Amino acid sequence: MEKIRISIVSFINSMPFKYGLETSDYIIENSIISNDIPSECARKLIHDEADIGLVPVAAIPEIPSAEIISDYCLSSNGNVETVLLLSDVPVDRIERIYLDYHSRTSVKLVKILCRYYWRINPEFIPASENYEKNIQKTVAGLVIGDRAFKIGKQFGYQIDLSNEWIKFKNMPFVFAAWVSNKKIPKKYLIEFNKSIKKGTSEIDNVINSYSSKIISDAHLKSYLTESIRYELDDKKREAINVFLELAAKV
Structure with a gap:
């Protein structure tokens, strides 16, 4: 299998994803990971310079063969702060x-x-x-x-x-989702989602690994556990569709 090219957002809110991916031996051995701003993640998937990306949801309609491949995302149920x-x-x-x-x-x-x-x-x-x-x-x-x-x-x-x-x-907002632009091997997707789940469930380890100079560790923990929500459930998938319908009109 050729190495899968992953484009991940380089902001603080993606630290749990980054931690999960970088602590998975399988992902490290079978991937090339780049850290990008959100618009660059989208550009790379649109132009086939990446296979998987943490993509701004507004860009999903522009990505060839786009498919949301994970039950994790960057979303918020209230103030997101950033x-x-x-x-x-x-x-x-x-x-x-x-x-x-x-x-x-x-x-x-x-x-x-x-x-x-x-x-x-x-x-x-x-x-x-x-x-x-x-x-x-x-x-x-x-x-x-x-x-x-x-x-x-x-x-x-x-x-x-x-x-x-x-x-x-009266619904949550999803800023970015994990999207592919081609069929990804099943084994890889299983390991990918396992690593993402690990990162979002080990926030204390994430903070210890990627302490921020921008905000305090206490603020960082509240931001990653309260302001940002990582689970992509049915209500959030519905919210994506509502947003995309409105986005097409502006």
Whole structure:
């Protein structure tokens, strides 16, 4: 069997997955693992530069032969902490929004919330590096990932998009899922999911292995056990479908 190419998100929320994969002898022997930002995970699967990826759900329709291959994901049942709309003013006064280039799902989510929940019509600006300095007055910015921990508190309004979605649709939100773009050998999938399950069930070991310099260990534990939810159940699969239907319209 050729080695399976895995693209995994390089953010803190993926630490349990990373730990599980890297402590599995089978996965290490039979895989090539790369650490990427979410949008790059999607690009690699779309262009067949990876076989399995932790993919932003908004990108799933663009992936050839896409199949969700695991009962684990990156999701939230409340505040997720790391997908924020940052602003100096309330939502109804926002005129422009810079869109974080790291993830397609969060970009689609903020557009959905603007149109269908907040009922505002701001100008959307594709962001480039260091766009955060432009967030001021009536100009807001979508910020995702570990950077949200660092800069979120600088702004008067930190709008958690996961929580806003839940208020809007009364269902959890799934940010990313494990997706393949081709048939993966059954033996490999069994070992893959076994390693993912191990990582999500050994959070203390994860923290000891990948201690973060961005937040304290206590905050890290609450983030990985409360803010982020890893199980992909039927209700979350339904939420993915609802999101994708709306995403196709914005």
